[in-house]
Amino acid sequence: MRSAGLIERYRAWLPVDDATPVVTLGEGSTPLLRAPRLGARLGVDLWLKYEGMNPTGSFKDRGMTMALSKAAQDGAKAVICASTGNTSASAAAYSARAGIRCVVVIPGGKVALGKLAQAQVAGAVVVQIDGSFDDALRLVRIMSEEHPITLVNNLNPYRLEGQKTAAWEILDDLGHVPEWMCLPVGNGGNITAYWRGFREAHERGDCDRLPRMLGAQAEGSAAMVRGVDVERPETIATAIRIGAPVRREEAGAAARDSGGGFAAASDREILDWFGHAVRDEGVFCEPSSAASLAGLANARRDGLVPEGAEVVCVLTGHGLKDPDNAIAESAPPVTIPAERSALEAVVLGDGT
Ligand code: AN7
Secondary structure, eight states: OGGGHHHHHTGGGSSOOTTOOOOOSSOOOOOEEEOHHHHHHHTSEEEEEEGGGSTTSBTHHHHHHHHHHHHHHTTOSEEEEEOSSHHHHHHHHHHHHHTOEEEEEEETTOSOHHHHHHHHHTTOEEEEESSOHHHHHHHHHHHHHHSSOEEOSTTSHHHHHHHTHHHHHHHHHHSSOOSEEEEEOSSSHHHHHHHHHHHHHHHHTSOSSOOEEEEEEEGGGOHHHHSSOOSSOOOSOGGGOOSSOTTHHHHHHHHHHHTOEEEEEOHHHHHHHHHHHHHHHOOOBOHHHHHHHHHHHHHHHTTSSOTTOEEEEEEOBBGGGOHHHHHHTSOOOOOOOSOHHHHHHHHTTSOO
């Protein structure tokens, strides 16, 4: 069913009708992978929801298929968003698919290379500002209020409606509700969407309990952990370099009402877990996604998550999004002359 996309898979429970032109790139139905080695390192029974496998390489596609389908149904001529990168890549692709003009506003110099390439090549108008994501969002909100341009940030209600489907996929694949869900938090949209998804499934009788929700943040932009906005957010995890979470109230309620919480991790910890994920399990995610693993490690250390708990960690974006950090965190290739003996020396282990 993957090629049909998530609107067809979950049509009965989404706000679409027969007249909605479905704008899809085959998003959703991403792998849920058991992660035994990484789990042993964390002391939990670990599963990874590999959202980097969506069409543009991040979970944003789940919300964007809904947002652009509804924008097309409403006759929108243009959409706009602020973005730390993944939203812009997704909006650009789904707008191209819908034949709708797309404008993205990004914090100058703070968007990972792969994401910038995606937005540029898909023909979006890419606007860099000398400011943060929070500044960009303030500007695009004004544009969408004053002009006939549809906002596709997660303030757009259809975004979270699409994103909540990930919770239902986990239920389908696991066969039950995990004890803990752990995911990186920037604006708090995704944790809000998962919590909504699980609650709706519970109301339908599809599950008999709810997971505890753990939100992970980078120390330099840990607005939920601190309980106050961060004036100048700074982290290597640029996707979650957000100081004023738009969904603060709902994200806080998800953590509180579920009996979960929030945890912070330093940039060094985030990069270490980014490395563990791919070296232990072969799962290549972007550093911001690895914040969920680093946050989980710290929540284990602090006793919030008990040993042996069943945890699903959401890896929100693909590793190819951020080649600069990947290369900086790895050994360079071995360089040799184009000769058999030189290669043999490396292969047999005495040449490195
Ligand atoms: C990989 O693209 O906000 O808590 O503008 O790209 O719902 O904000 C990205 C967010 C986690 C945080 N992981 O999700 C954007 C943007 C990745 C992300 C988040 C983002 P929210």
